[in-house]
Amino acid sequence: MSQLEYLVALISIIVGLGLTDLAQSVRELIRPGYAVKWDGLPLAWSAFVFLFTILLWWNGFSVLENASSAGEAGPRFLSYLLFFFLLYLCCAFALPDPDWEMSVAGSGDGSVPAVDLEAFYFSAGHRRWFFGLLTGLFVALGVDNQISFAWGSMQDRLVSALAIGGLASASAVPMFTDQRWAHWTAVAMTLGLIGWRAARQILF
Template sequence: MSQLEYLIVLVSILVGLGLADLTESLRDLVLPERNVRWDGLPVAWAVIVVGYVLAAWWTFYDLLQSAVWHRPLTFLPVLLTTLALYLLCAFALPDADREDVSYVTTDARGTKTVDLETFYLSSTHRRWFFGTAAIFSLLFIGTVNAGMVYDGDRALQMGVRQTLFALPILPIPALILIATRHRWVHWGLTLYSMGWVVYLLSDVANALAGGG
């Protein structure tokens, strides 16, 4: 087994666990016996997270072919980015089986209802989910730029500039979503983030086509 295959196995396990957690949460929500008050915002962010997974998976497959990442310390940024991606998958949708949370209510007949709007707008969810999203995007962008600088595809000054330029594009909007409960702000930045995911996926697809 080559070093690339060895490292890809670890990354794929973490990504697979994240997707499994996300799909399990979705499955629990759509079960016929589950009473759910649906809301578009958490569903939209679940789709965005899947887009992050696709972009990171193919980017890391190309990135890890460089020998610079085949050392414990230099591999650490890739590992931290993958761990953040796993947590994003885990935080995107609620655990429908929990009862001691604000988003699960019980009526007089004992019927439990999972309220996705309450879950999404809760300060705990916003803090953990969007905080992780900010960390993931910063790690992802920084790691990709570092790899391009090492391979000679980008000058160091340009790599630093591109990383700093990305701050208002992805991490800062995530921090804004932590700070506010206004739905119009969340919808605006959700659509904005979805647009960036589409752009990122198209950019990755073009890079893979060019590399092939």
């Protein structure tokens, strides 16, 4: 195996662990025997984290390949390792785990485990960690992109700065307000920006 293949394999393991954690949380919500009070916001953010993880992983190979050919594989790999570690934590915090369900959201008579997704989503701990990690990820991506585009065109740097800045701003808003309209605006903006980015890569 080449050095690039080793690097991509390690990043792929981290991606697999994060998506597995997210899938396990979904499984716990839909399995029989649990009473779930559904809410669209945590599900929408989970969909965003899933799509963003896939998109970043897909782009990671070409970025690391170019860096490897230019003799810069080490620094680029370390930055991508940080990105995917933060994404793994975002996957882990996106939906409640079984222990949170049992300790925070009990059922009426104590016989059926229950989970309230709205209560979980708006809890201070979830908002602080999930959106703090997501905002930190986007800030780190923005800094890395500006360094990468240092010798690129001004248009490329501007587009990257606007897109990443929009994502960082949208992900930071939910930390400071519990207004549902603000949360829905933020998740719609992030999903829209990621959809635009994905469509731009496919079509252009």
